[in-house]
Amino acid sequence: MDALARRSHIKTTPNPDERLDYVITLTGTLGFRAAESSCQFSIRYIPDKLIISQASFAAYLDAVGEVEWANLEEAATAMLEDMGNEVVARWMQIKAVLSEDGGGTAALSHQIVLEDKQPQWDNASLLARLAVI
Helix, strand or coil, X not given: CCHHHHHCCCXXXXXXXXXXXXXXXXXXXXXXXXXXXXXXXXXXXXXCXXXXXXXXXXXXXXXXXXXXXXXXXXXXXHHHHHHHHXXXXXXXXXXXXXXXXXXXXXEEEEEEEEEEECCXXXXXXXXXXXXXX
């Protein structure tokens, strides 16, 4: 599935008040069908003109799960690019956590956190109050 097909699942609505800086968090489970594993995926963003529809976020995660990714980094960076392209948020952070049973007593966890922001946007006091993920 190419980027345009994935992005077609992201539906947006107008931001009800563009004057405000506020944080939206969406979290869901991304099932990687090819790898038979799943990943907790969260996006936190400060909207500009658009907000992501919650229902479309779930559909988008399903579409991303259909792709055979080389690794979690490839999937996470593609998702940041997709969301950034469709939403154009003031600030955006994504987190992907893949946990697998390593067999025996070992459990494996792989976590990625990516951020992006508009070049001229700054609200350091708001970002400083956010919990570290």
